[in-house]
Amino acid sequence: xxxxxxxxxxxxxxxxxxxxxxxxxxxxxxxxxxxxxxxxxxxxxxxxxxxxxxxxxxxxxxxxxxxxxxxxxxxxxxxxxxxxxxxxxxxxxxxxxxxxxxxxxxxxxxxxxxxxxxxxxxxxxxxxxxxxxxxxxxxxxxxxxxxxxxxxxxxxxxxxxxxxxxxxxxxxxxxxxxxxxxxxxxxxxxxxxxxxxxxxxxxxxxxxxxxxxxxxxxxxxxxxxxxxxxxxxxxxxxxxxxxxxxxxxxxxxxxxxxxxxxxxxxxxxxxxxxxxxxxxxxxxxxxxxxxxxxxxxxxxxxxxxxxxxxxxxxxxxxxxxxxxxxxxxxxxxxxxxxxxxxxxxxxxxxxxxxxxxxxxxxxxxxxxxxxxxxxxxxxxxxxxxxxxxxxxxxxxxxxxxxxxxxxxxxxxxxxxxxxxxxxxxxxxxxxxxxxxxxxxxxxxxxxxxxxxxxxxxxxxxxxxxxxxxxxxx
Numbered sequence: 001x002x003x004x005x006x007x008x009x010x011x012x013x014x015x016x017x018x019x020x021x022x023x024x025x026x027x028x029x030x031x032x033x034x035x036x037x038x039x040x041x042x043x044x045x046x047x048x049x050x051x052x053x054x055x056x057x058x059x060x061x062x063x064x065x066x067x068x069x070x071x072x073x074x075x076x077x078x079x080x081x082x083x084x085x086x087x088x089x090x091x092x093x094x095x096x097x098x099x100x101x102x103x104x105x106x107x108x109x110x111x112x113x114x115x116x117x118x119x120x121x122x123x124x125x126x127x128x129x130x131x132x133x134x135x136x137x138x139x140x141x142x143x144x145x146x147x148x149x150x151x152x153x154x155x156x157x158x159x160x161x162x163x164x165x166x167x168x169x170x171x172x173x174x175x176x177x178x179x180x181x182x183x184x185x186x187x188x189x190x191x192x193x194x195x196x197x198x199x200x201x202x203x204x205x206x207x208x209x210x211x212x213x214x215x216x217x218x219x220x221x222x223x224x225x226x227x228x229x230x231x232x233x234x235x236x237x238x239x240x241x242x243x244x245x246x247x248x249x250x251x252x253x254x255x256x257x258x259x260x261x262x263x264x265x266x267x268x269x270x271x272x273x274x275x276x277x278x279x280x281x282x283x284x285x286x287x288x289x290x291x292x293x294x295x296x297x298x299x300x301x302x303x304x305x306x307x308x309x310x311x312x313x314x315x316x317x318x319x320x321x322x323x324x325x326x327x328x329x330x331x332x333x334x335x336x337x338x339x340x341x342x343x344x345x346x347x348x349x350x351x352x353x354x355x356x357x358x359x360x361x362x363x364x365x366x367x368x369x370x371x372x373x374x375x376x377x378x379x380x381x382x383x384x385x386x387x388x389x390x391x392x393x394x395x396x397x398x399x400x401x402x403x404x405x406x407x408x409x410x411x412x413x414x415x416x417x418x419x420x421x422x423x424x425x426x427x428x429x430x431x432x433x434x435x436x437x438x439x440x441x442x443x444x445x446x447x448x449x450x451x452x453x454x455x456x457x458x459x460x461x462x463x464x465x466x467x468x469x470x471x472x473x
Contacts, residue, residue: 009407010082010399013414015381017075020418022377023370024068029143029188030195031061032136035116039132043125048439049214055120056215056437057199060429062117067425074414082407086388086398090166093159093174097149105142109135140188147187151180153389154380155248161392178248182241183380189234190376193336194369196226200339201366202433204359212353215437220362221352228340235333239296246297249390250306252383255319256326257293258283261307268293268305273327276319281309283323314386322383329375332368339365 004012035058042050076098079087087094115123115131123131152158158173159166168174203220206212246253254260258276259268260283270293274286294303308316339361346352353359388395 004404004408006402006404006407007396007399009404009411010402011395013082013407013411014075014078015378016411016414016418017071017078018377019374020422021068021071021075022373024064024071025139025143026191026194026370026373027064027198028061028068029139029191030193030198031057031064032132032139033192034195034199035061036129036132036136039129043129049218052215052437052439053219056432057219058117059432063425063429063432065113067422071418071422082400082402083388083398084400086393088165089393089398090153090389093152093166093168094149096168097145097152097175101142101145105138105145108141109138112138143188143191144184147184148175148177148180151183152177154183154384155179156389156392166389166392179241179244182237182244185237186234186241186376187373189230189237190369190373192226193230193234194373196223196230197336197339197365197369198367199223200227201363204362205366205434206436207353208356208359208363211436213437217353219437221347224340224343224347224352224362227336228344231333231336231340235337238333242297243299246305249384251308251311251315252317252322252380253297254306254308254311255317255322255383256379257297257305258286258319258323259293259305259307261309262304267291267302268297270296271323274323276323278316278319283319317383317385322379325375325378325382329372329379332372332375335365335368336372 035054038050038054038057041047042054079094112131112134115128116135119128119131152174155178157177158170158175159168161167199219200223203216203218203223206216207220242253255276257268258271258274260281262268267290269288269290271283272287272289274283276283291301293305295301297303297305308319342358342361343352346355346358351358384390386394386396388398
């Protein structure tokens with residue numbers, strides 16, 4: 001296919017499936033916590049708006065959760081089908097970590113998800129709220145195990161190589177590897193930020209279209225508070241993550257900045273825009289700000305970072321892709337901060353729901369959280385190349401022995417199937433969003449209007465307390 005090698009096709013196929021997959025867990029993580037907050041507010045204030053918002057977003061959560069599970073299964077199978085040598089080499093570490101995710105997070109979510117989605121009128125308020133909280137915690141535990149595995153591939157430690165295979169010798173070092181805390185914080189906050197933008201866009205869209213109900217105004221207001229708080233926090237976490245990456249993966253930082261070499265007596269400039277040319281070993285058309293690169297990357301006006309020329313050509317990431325994916329992520333992050341700050345200003349002027357330009361801005365920002373997550377993952381994963389386990393195993397040594405024809409055929413099948421299945425799912429989810437929050441007729445937890453309890457009953461509790469003798473006579 002298009003002259004691509006089997007290795008390139010395997011990477012494209014995995015990149016395609018994981019790009020689809022990561023969208024759904026990100027929204028799942030954010031919505032699960034948002035639902036816990038909404039139910040907590042409902043129980044505390046008894047305001048029907050929070051109840052209605054809970055039921056509205058729980059429908060979207062259910063669809064999103066299901067698509068995340070399906071796409072995750074497909075991705076997991078590829079470790080065995082397309083990356084069998086990697087699985088044989090590092091499976092003693094990645095296998096248990098992913099198994100722990102199933103045994104802890106997935107079982108926790110599976111145990112409480114049914115109660116959360118279908119138990120509103122069947123269990124008491126305390127149990128239902130507990131179920132919602134447990135599902136939210138389960139999504140965070142799942143994130144922890146998956147990022148522990150991915151972070152170990154980025155900054156491996158706590159292992160030995162015996163007979164050509166990785167053997168764990170210290171699980172605490174394996175899990176809490178140098179990049180793990182930064183990556184976990186960065187991804188978790190990214191999920192919350194992406195969800196807040198999605199919720200804000202939904203609320204703004206309804207307000208713009210003349211449906212400024214108490215529910216749509218409330219979800220817009222809550223989401224904008226979240227954007228205001230989380231966007232600067234994410235920038236700070238990203239800065240700390242960058243310092244950690246400079247320490248452990250300096251070639252990735254050099255590729256992100258399009259920085260080829262250090263000049264005597266000069267600090268590192270920040271290249272705002274340009275075109276890194278891997279063949280010519282230069283960044284063409286560079287627009288630079290002197291000293292700013294050193295200040296941002298090292299927190300020192302005279303700081304230095306290694307240039308790409310200091311690494312062997314076969315050890316360099318593709319700077320062209322990484323340079324631009326990083327700038328897309330950062331640029332969108334600045335727009336998110338602008339949305340949060342401008343929302344605060346509009347709120348102060350008492351025009352949060354009466355400024356069409358701002359509402360349109362919020363709608364346009366709806367998908368940017370997910371786009372930024374994708375751009376960030378492209379930066380992280382392509383910037384790790386040519387390694388699948390950084391400094392230990394090269395990607396070309398990890399791919400299975402499939403022909404280019406086989407991989408191109410399966411790639412086409414994946415594209416068609418994903419377009420059909422997930423296109424339908426996403427379309428249905430957007431229709432639910434367009435419908436908007438509706439008043440929930442089921443009331444709150446506890447007895448129905450006819451006095452029947454909504455709490456779970458014993459198997460025979462429907463029988464009368466006394467038995468009519470004529471029944472058994």
